[in-house]
Structure formats: structure tokens, C-alpha cells
Amino acid sequence: xxxxxxxxxxxxxxxxxxxxxxxxxxxxxxxxxxxxxxxxxxxxxxxxxxxxxxxxxxxxxxxxxxxxxxxxxxxxxxxxxxxxxxxxxxxxxxxxxxxxxxxxxxxxxxxxxxxxxxxxxxxxxxxxxxxxxxxxxxxxxxxxxxxxxxxxxxxxxxxxxxxxxxxxxxxxxxxxxxxxxxxxxxxxxxxxxxxxxxxxxxxxxxxxxxxxxxxxxxxxxxxxxxxxxxxxxxxxxxxxxxxxxxxxxxxxxxxxxxxxxxxxxxxxxxxxxxxxxxxxxxxxxxxxxxxxxxxxxxxxxxxxxxxxxxxxxxxxxxxxxxxxxxxxxxxxxxxxxxxxxxxxxxxxxxxxxxxxxxxxxxxxxxxxxxxxxxxxxxxxxxxxxxxxxxxxxxxxxxxxxxxxxxxxxxxxxxxxxxxxxxxxxxxxxxxxxxxxxxxxxxxxxxxxxxx
Numbered sequence: 306x307x308x309x310x311x312x313x314x315x316x317x318x319x320x321x322x323x324x325x326x327x328x329x330x331x332x333x334x335x336x337x338x339x340x341x342x343x344x345x346x347x348x349x350x351x352x353x354x355x356x357x358x359x360x361x362x363x364x365x366x367x368x369x370x371x372x373x374x375x376x377x378x379x380x381x382x383x384x385x386x387x388x389x390x391x392x393x394x395x396x397x398x399x400x401x402x403x404x405x406x407x408x409x410x411x412x413x414x415x416x417x418x419x420x421x422x423x424x425x426x427x428x429x430x431x432x433x434x435x436x437x438x439x440x441x442x443x444x445x446x447x448x449x450x451x452x453x454x455x456x457x458x459x460x461x462x463x464x465x466x467x468x469x470x471x472x473x474x475x476x477x478x479x480x481x482x483x484x485x486x487x488x489x490x491x492x493x494x495x496x497x498x499x500x501x502x503x504x505x506x507x508x509x510x511x512x513x514x515x516x517x518x519x520x521x522x523x524x525x526x527x528x529x530x531x532x533x534x535x536x537x538x539x540x541x542x543x544x545x546x547x548x549x550x551x552x553x554x555x556x557x558x559x560x561x562x563x564x565x566x567x568x569x570x571x572x573x574x575x576x577x578x579x580x581x582x583x584x585x586x587x588x589x590x591x592x593x594x595x596x597x598x599x600x601x602x603x604x605x606x607x608x609x610x611x612x613x614x615x616x617x618x619x620x621x622x623x624x625x626x627x628x629x630x631x632x633x634x635x636x637x638x639x640x641x642x643x644x645x646x647x648x649x650x651x652x653x654x655x656x657x658x659x660x661x662x663x664x665x666x667x668x669x670x671x672x673x674x675x676x677x678x679x680x681x682x683x684x685x686x687x688x689x690x691x692x693x694x695x696x697x698x699x700x701x702x703x704x705x706x707x708x709x710x711x712x713x714x715x716x717x718x719x720x721x722x723x724x725x726x727x728x729x730x731x732x733x734x735x736x737x738x739x740x741x742x743x744x745x746x747x748x749x750x751x752x753x754x755x756x
Contacts, residue, residue, distance in 0.1 A: 318375055319348030319705055319748035326748075329362060331379035331709065336386065336682035337698055346384065347374075348705040351748035356699055379709050382742055383677070386685040387419025387450075387706035389697050390662060391586065392562060392634035394484075394655070395421070395452075397443070399428025404639040404726045406440075409659065410448040412724040414752035416660040417708035417741040418635075420451040420696050422688075425462075426484035432457040432468045434476035441477055449751040450744075451696065451706070455509065458483045458497050464490060467497060474504040479692045480560070482509035485609060485654070487544055489515060494548065498557030507558040507584070507691065512569060513610055514543045521650045523596045523611045531602065533649055536611050542568040549576045552583055560691065561585040563636055565610040567620030574629040584691055585629070588636035589665035590656060590731050592621045598731065602649045605720075606731045608636070609654035622674050625683065631691060633683040635662040639727030656731035660723050664737035667712055671738055677712065705748040714740035 319326035329345040333356065345360030346353060390413065396404040413421055423440065425431035431440065431454055444452035456478035460466040470481060481501050488494045488510060501508045517540035522528050524535025545561055549572065552559035564570055564587045576583050590608055595618045598606035606612060624630040638655025645652050666684060669675040689697030696706050720733040744752035 317749045319351070319745070321351045321748070323748065324375060325349040325354060326375045326377060327360065328377050328379055328384060328709070329360060330381060331384035332381060333699065334383050334385040334678055334681055335699060336678045337686040339678045341677055346699070348745070348748045351705055353699060353701055353703050353705050355701060382709050382711050384707055384709050385681050386697050386699050387708050387744065387746060388417050388662060388684045389420040389688045389694065390418045390635050390637065390659060390684070391422045391632060391688040391692060393421045393423050393637045393659065394426065394639065395423045396639060397427065403641050405447070406444050406452060407447040408724065408726040409637070410450045410452070412659040414449045414744045414746070415724050415741060417663050417710060417744050418450060418659055419706040419708070419744060419746045420453065420694065422479055422692065423452060423454040424482065424484040425455050425457040430457050430461050432460050434469070434472040437473060437476035437478050450746050453477070453479050455480045455482050457481070458488050458508070459493070462486050464488060464493070467493065467500070470500045470504055474506055480507040480509050483511065485511055487511045487513055487515055491547065491551065495551050495555055498551055498555040498559065502555060502557040507560040509560045509562055510544070510548055512541045512544045512561050512564065514540045517543070521607060522599050523613050525596070525614060527596050527600070538566045538568060538613060538617065541566045541610055542572060545569050545572050549581055549583060552581050556582065559583045563588045563591065563610060564621065564624070564630060565591045565613050566617045570620050570624040570629055574624070577629065584631040586632040586634050587621050587625070587630050588634055589658060589662060592618060592625065593665050593668055594731060599649065604645045604647065604649055604652035605656060605729050605733060607649060607652050607654055608656055608731065622669070625669065626674055632688040633666055635659050639725055640729045641727055645729045655729065657723065657725045657727055657729055659725060661718055661730065661732045661737070663710065663741065664739035665732060667739040668737070670712065706746050708741055709743040710739060710741045712739050714738060716740055
């Protein structure tokens with residue numbers, strides 16, 4: 306993990322080898338316990354040394370540690386575990402003009418994200434153990450935050466030849482996915498679920514039947530009016546229903562990425578009730594936007610799966626509220642100007658999202674769809690549990706990965722000011738609430754507001 310400009314490792318506050326730091330006068334949000342309470346936290350050697358209500362005020366620190374401990378007053382802001390973004394396209398290696406591990410980590414830190422999990426659709430594809438190790442090594446050298454990676458299900462994402470799951474798992478892959486491509490061959494998908502089960506890892510599926518997913522936006526009245534080829538909602542449910550059957554057949558762990566339709570949510574809900582080993586996530590644009598965002602042929606809102614109708618958007622919110630949807634991921638997908646400044650039908654799919662993940666998620670809190678701990682659990686403790694990560698919690702002895710933020714602070718998303726190397730944000734110009742003031746990874750401050 307690299308250090309931010311001006312930070313000296315031996316003097317890193319609360320980091321390895323640095324002095325202890327106390328964060329006081331905070332609202333401690335514990336997503337795993339579902340609580341919010343006044344309190345404070347002491348960080349020492351990159352770990353949480355103490356946490357609780359007894360540390361709410363600086364006067365209480367005399368019993369908590371040595372005199373001269375650095376004290377940071379959080380001013381009543383929220384202190385929560387650092388966010389885990391379980392679906393990020395980083396583009397390095399191979400497309401560094403769009404994003405690098407370094408620039409993605411800067412965007413992540415600015416958004417309160419302390420752990421990213423990268424998709425394997427780089428150039429070359431992460432389909433070999435050496436490439437998993439290479440990404441880990443590069444992340445240690447260039448990233449401000451923790452970086453993990455998935456491995457490809459098939460060689461070169463070609464959908465034909467399975468990768469060596471055992472070697473990839475041993476190298477540190479957290480799961481297997483062909484990224485933005487659905488694994489189409491049913492027999493191959495069956496074997497992949499069985500193999501992944503043997504290593505206790507999830508098989509992550511992009512939920513679109515590819516023969517039906519050849520359009521550029523949601524199929525319906527709006528696509529007809531705009532003259533744009535549409536992708537029917539049926540493309541999602543057909544893929545999900547098939548894979549649910551295969552998960553039942555094999556007992557493997559199936560994870561459906563970025564669910565976007567009412568039928569998809571309903572099918573997953575029903576499968577969970579039957580005891581199928583299935584989980585899923587969605588992205589902020591599927592609960593905060595609908596297909597109307599493309600009315601003016603706005604390519605920055607062209608995503609895959611496409612933005613759906615209002616009924617689907619509301620169903621996704623309901624799925625988050627009742628626990629059907631297990632996690633929220635940014636689905637960060639950086640593209641350069643040449644890829645997005647094209648007619649809608651030809652433009653690339655995807656939006657950047659690391660820096661808008663938290664404020665858009667908080668819209669669910671501000672409109673009373675979710676409590677603050679429940680919303681944060683979707684990007685902390687729940688993805689950590691899905692992927693077997695130790696991060697995503699605040700407890701004595703845990704890694705000091707956390708974010709201090711004001712959930713009510715208003716601001717306007719300006720894509721030009723985002724840290725990501727690419728600026729293709731579907732939320733450009735949106736008024737949001739929730740501003741990150743400080744992000745700390747392994748006890749090291751990696752983002753300070755105004756820094």
C-alpha cells in the first residue's frame with residue numbers, strides 16, 4: 306500500500322510504527338450490529354486498539370493510552386467501517402489511459418472506499434495465477450487502499466475453456482467471473498459452479514442472455530421513441546432462472562451481479578426461500594435512476610444491464626429493504642472520451658462510481674427506505690461476509706479501515722472534479738448529500754477533505 310503525498314511511513318498517525326491516534330466526538334456506526342451511538346476510537350499500529358462510548362470525549366483518554374496521544378475531534382460526524390466495493394473495473398493492466406490502480410485508489414479513498422475488488426477483464430485477462438499475484442504486487446506498490454481481484458471463469462473470457470480454479474484460488478482470487486460477459490454454456494456453468502464450490506468461492510454471473518442483450522438501452526416505449534435498439538427485461542430473468550437451476554443442481558454458490566429488474570429480484574427472493582445458495586448485488590444507478598436518464602441520448606447513463614423502468618427501480622429498492630439484495634457495488638466502469646462521446650447505440654457501456662457510491666447510497670437513508678446502519682451494511686459487513694474478508698467491521702483488533710463522513714452535507718456531483726482518470730459519471734450534475742471528511746486505511750489517512 307503506497308502512502309499519500311507528504312506521509313512518512315515511520316510517522317504515519319495510527320499506522321504501522323506510528324503514534325496512537327484517538328478519534329473522539331464521533332457517531333460510531335456499526336453496520337454489523339445495526340447501531341449508531343456516540344463514541345470514539347483509538348488506533349494504534351494500524352489496528353483498532355479500543356472503541357466505544359467511553360471514548361466519546363477527549364477527557365476520557367487519560368485512561369486509554371499514553372499522554373501526548375494525538376486526538377482528532379470528529380465534530381459529531383459519523384465514523385463507520387471503510388466501504389468495500391465488490392465490483393470495480395480498474396483497467397490496469399492494458400488500458401491505463403482509462404484508469405490505473407493508483408488513480409482508482411485515489412477515487413476510492415475520496416469516496417470512503419478502503420477495499421476494492423477488481424474484475425478480471427483487463428488486458429491480459431486475469432485468468433492465470435501469475436496475473437493474480439501480479440495485480441496484488443502492483444496494488445501494494447501503487448494503491449492507497451486494499452485491492453483484491455476475482456479471476457476469470459474461462460480463458461480470455463472466451464466462454465469455452467475453464468481456467469485453473471485451484472491455482473487461482475491459491476493465488477488469492479476471491480471468486481470467479483467472466484466480468485461483463487455471461488457464462489452462456491450451461492454444461493460449462495454447471496462444472497464451474499461445482500469447481501468453485503470445492504474451493505468455497507462464489508461464481509459471479511452477469512445476468513444477461515447475450516442473444517437478447519444486443520441493444521443499447523431498456524426495451525420499451527422510450528427506446529422505440531428514441532429509435533434505439535432495446536434490451537428486454539426478459540434477458541435478465543432468463544439468465545437468472547437458468548443459473549438458479551444450475552445452482553440447485555450443483556449446490557454451488559451463485560452470486561448474481563447488478564440485478565436491475567423486478568422479475569430478477571423476485572426470482573432471487575423465491576430461490577433464497579427454497580434454500581438455494583444464491584446471493585446478489587445491485588449498483589446505485591439501478592435504485593437511483595431509471596431509463597429516463599437516457600432521454601437526451603445521454604451516453605454517460607448507458608450501462609449494462611441497462612437502466613430500467615420506474616417499476617423495476619422501485620423493485621430494486623424493495624429488494625434492498627427486505628434483504629433480498631445482499632450488497633451494493635459501484636460497478637465502476639471508466640471509459641475515455643472516445644468511448645463515450647459517440648451516438649448512444651455505439652457508445653460503451655458503463656459509469657464511474659467510486660466517489661458517488663456513498664452519497665447515492667445515502668439517498669436510501671434520507672428517503673427513509675433504509676436505516677443508516679442497514680445502508681452501510683450493504684457496502685461493509687455484508688460484502689465482507691460474501692467474500693470472506695476480514696475488513697468491513699469496527700472492533701478491537703480489527704484493521705483500522707474506516708471513514709469519517711457527514712451524512713447530511715450537500716454537494717453537487719461535478720464529473721470534471723472526480724479523481725478517477727475517466728469522467729463518465731451517470732450522476733454528473735446530481736445534487737446529493739453525504740460528504741467524506743477522512744478516509745483511513747490500515748491506520749493511515751489516505752484522504753482528507755480539501756487534501
